Amino acid sequence: xxxxxxxxxxxxxxxxxxxxxxxxxxxxxxxxxxxxxxxxxxxxxxxxxxxxxxxxxxxxxxxxxxxxxxxxxxxxxxxxxxxxxxxxxxxxxxxxxxxxxxxxxxxxxxxxxxxx
Amino acid sequence: xxxxxxxxxxxxxxxxxxxxxxxxxxxxxxxxxxxxxxxxxxxxxxxxxxxxxxxxxxxxxxxxxxxxxxxxxxxxxxxxxxxxxxxxxxxxxxxxxxxxxxxxx
Numbered sequence: 278x279x280x281x282x283x284x285x286x287x288x289x290x291x292x293x294x295x296x297x298x299x300x301x302x303x304x305x306x307x308x309x310x311x312x313x314x315x316x317x318x319x320x321x322x323x324x325x326x327x328x329x330x331x332x333x334x335x336x337x338x339x340x341x342x343x344x345x346x347x348x349x350x351x352x353x354x355x356x357x358x359x360x361x362x363x364x365x366x367x368x369x370x371x372x373x374x375x376x377x378x379x380x381x382x383x384x385x386x387x388x389x390x391x392x393x
Numbered sequence: 394x395x396x397x398x399x400x401x402x403x404x405x406x407x408x409x410x411x412x413x414x415x416x417x418x419x420x421x422x423x424x425x426x427x428x429x430x431x432x433x434x435x436x437x438x439x440x441x442x443x444x445x446x447x448x449x450x451x452x453x454x455x456x457x458x459x460x461x462x463x464x465x466x467x468x469x470x471x472x473x474x475x476x477x478x479x480x481x482x483x484x485x486x487x488x489x490x491x492x493x494x495x496x497x498x
Contacts, residue, residue: 310486317402319481319490320436336487367435378424379485381438 279304283368283385290358291393298353298388300368307373309351310335310382311343313364320367326351327373358392365389396420397482399489406472407497414492416465416482425458425465426483430491436481472496 281302290296302309310325312335322335326345340362342354351370355362366388372380397418406412416425424443428436440449442458442465449456453476455468469476472494479491 308486312488317490319399320488322486322488325486369436378441378443379426381426381441382428382436382483382486384435384437387435 279383281368281370281383281385283366283388285388286386287389289391289393292359293357296355296358296390298355298366298368298390300351300353300385301349302351302368302370302383303349304370304372304383305348306370306383307348308371308379308382309345310369311341311351311353312367312369313337313362314367314387315364323353323366358390360392363390363392396487397422397425397484397489399482399492401492402490404492404494405497406476406494408472408474410472411468411470412472412494413466413468414480414494416467416489418463418484421462422465422484423462424484427456427465427467428481428483428488429478430481431478434478436488439480469494474498 284299307328311323312320321337323341324343326332368385369382371382400415426441427439430436440456446460447458453470457466474496479493481491482489
């Protein structure tokens, strides 16, 4: 089954304790992205990657890191989490560009993070 | 920042009524995508519009791309409780803030 998986699904942590949220896709997609979702703000892109070893900042990258060492995995790293990073996080993947249009994105189930 | 703006942010609809949500951009878009997120779920792709003035239908949902390719709309007829959720438009990898729909039975 084609899917995007994220782990953990729920996480409660404390300020300053480094954490990693994993994301994996089995569709051989080139593009992967991380979004955070907050009430009233919709989906805001944190980082994206167009291929292995190619990553770029989205709209809200501060406080986050990513890596793309393998095509299927795109982990999100919070080196020193703060309460303002409490949010719902989604990983997504797509086949990338089709001409001038982007292919549809497939989303993971989400990770609800609480930073105390 | 977000390249597309959505209105309204919230839509409360009586079951059986129609409603429309809008997606606007200050620049010309090469395409627009629409996604739906059910409560507690993740966004799921609905459709992509590419051509100027394009209209596509999915059962009770009608999607339209403006002639100038700067706006798009989603019209739902005879709203049902299954339509509850948040509808996002997206351009490229950027999403609008979404319209959250609730339905009164």
